[in-house]
Amino acid sequence: MFDDDLNSLSESIKKIFADQGLHFADEIKWTPTPFAGQWGMGTNACFQAAAAEARSGKKVNVPARAAELAQSVANGLGAPPGFSRVAADKAYVNVYFDTPSYARRVVNAAIGEGANFGRGWPKSERVMVEYAQPNTHHSFHIGHARNAVLGESLARLVEFAGFPTVRASYPGDIGLGVITVMWAYDKFYKGQEPQGVHERGQWMLKVYAEATAMLEKKENESPEEAARREGYETERREMYRKWDAGHSEVRELWRVTRQWSLDELDEILRMLGVKIDVFFFESEVDEPSKAIVNELIARGIAADERPTGGPVIVKIDEELGLKKEKYRTAVILRSDGTTLYLTKDLALAKQKFEQYHVDRSVYVVDVRQSLHFQQAFKILELWGFPQAAKCHHLAYGFVTLPEGTMSSRRGTVVLFKDVADEAYRRVQSVIAEKNPTLSPEQRDDVSRKVGLGALTYALLSVDNNRDIVFEWDAALNFDGRAAPYIQNAHVRANSIIRKAGGIPESASFDYSLDAAEIALIDLISRFPDTVQQAALEYKPLHLATYVYDLAKAFHSFYHVADVIQAETAQIREARLRLVAAAKQTLGNALRLLAIEAPEVM
């Protein structure tokens, strides 16, 4: 947040370089100094300048020359206003902030800008984040939760970073899996309907697993069993055909059961704080996608092999002139003329570009579909969409169980709702032990926020392309590097402010600050940059790491520095405002992770 100050120093450094006959075109980059207890920024520009000199033919020892340059830069900068000192450290040039004025600026910004502290300048590119694409007719499991949480956090992040943002969901409401549930329901459970949104959703998952088992070929099956299985299979296929043909009873059955799933999805997204702007349904892009295939054939991008009994394909590697197989050949229409996943994604992308004017399109989808998206993006490029270059597949690893992969088909999943319920119960029992005076309403509220927070943080604090093995105690960890630790910092800050009866309008930081105070202020000042970095790299993880570091700095500060009982009134005022600034920043950062910050816990 000190770009202006640092840019002016950068200009001075370039001038010093120029005076020495060096022309240094690159941007000078500043990073925080790594020395505890000192608050400053450093640059390695002298390395770059010395290396450039060496490359230009001069015979120089780069490290020695860089150190020499650093010294002359430090001398040349002298004592710029706002900085307490400038030092050459090996080949680095380090500048140290004048603590009183910078501390005041940081704290004033955090308090003054409030919920907007850290928000980036408005940007013109429109971003669409597509996430929350579970299939209907199943139930929402913990793997879906990773997707939803990752997507929601990313959407909040890019929006806060300044991009106009559209949240899109794309439920798979048609396909063989969906038909399987409908077939089994119609045949074995017709007319039944459990009460309760979640109960209904979970029941459909059970029906799905049962049906899949019945339709699966078994070893040593008798001729009778084989005949029955084949009969079932015929019925299922017939139901799909009827759906496709718009058969009214089948469509009605589909509409009703589909709604059961969507009701459950609604409820779960509400629990997670997810507000989707646009729902695209797979069933709705089916028809438009067929037209697209014809267009691609007409343009010579796709090859129609249907006359010889084949499908419609795009030979991507061949189109690009690649020797090694990389994008391979993609099938975009079955030989019987029905659409595929890829067909629909092409249609959907076109719709996103043309109807929603999306400049950047992010797809939060698991890593198994990497090839699919590479193919889709390449076809969009061949098709002539410039936005294809800014399509991004945010792939994430699976959530597996210690005993193996989760599978809706086999019914071996850990349901999100069960985890959320367990989280709630665990927090309740911690509260009973640690804070028994909370009212029942507060307990309920806190249990929800802290329980879900712990789960969300566990999902966001590992890199997206790493697999997660779901274990109850790890996912619902309340100690150490976990949401409750961070939330507790927020609660403590709130508690101090409450006990102090509010915060002063302004304060002076002109006293000898403790190292922990400086570390805390330093971290608060880094929040805006962290938001930008995380948004541009599509990595909520950066923010998850940051907010933990911030909470840790706050807890350390808390122990070492008295606030209400501070030595002087001046220090008390300054620290009270610092506490308020920390609370605000913790709250803002947690919000971007879709984790709520309670006032008490």
Next chain:
RNA sequence: GCCCGCGUAGCUCAAUGGAUAGAGCACUUGACUUCGGAUCAAGUGGUUGCGAGUUCGAAUCUUGCCGCGGGCGCCA
């Protein structure tokens, strides 16, 4: 066979090509008679899978191996 991802402390994971590779858990030892102990401080623990290359500088980039996971024309 080809493509993608991963390999970092006993375990789980961080680290815009930069300064002494950091946290949590576990283990060991401490903390003002609390501005809320869901806390803090300290200690033990590393050949960043292996080898080569690029660079002033590599966990990070390139390349060859080894190991794990995923994917590869009519599933989604």
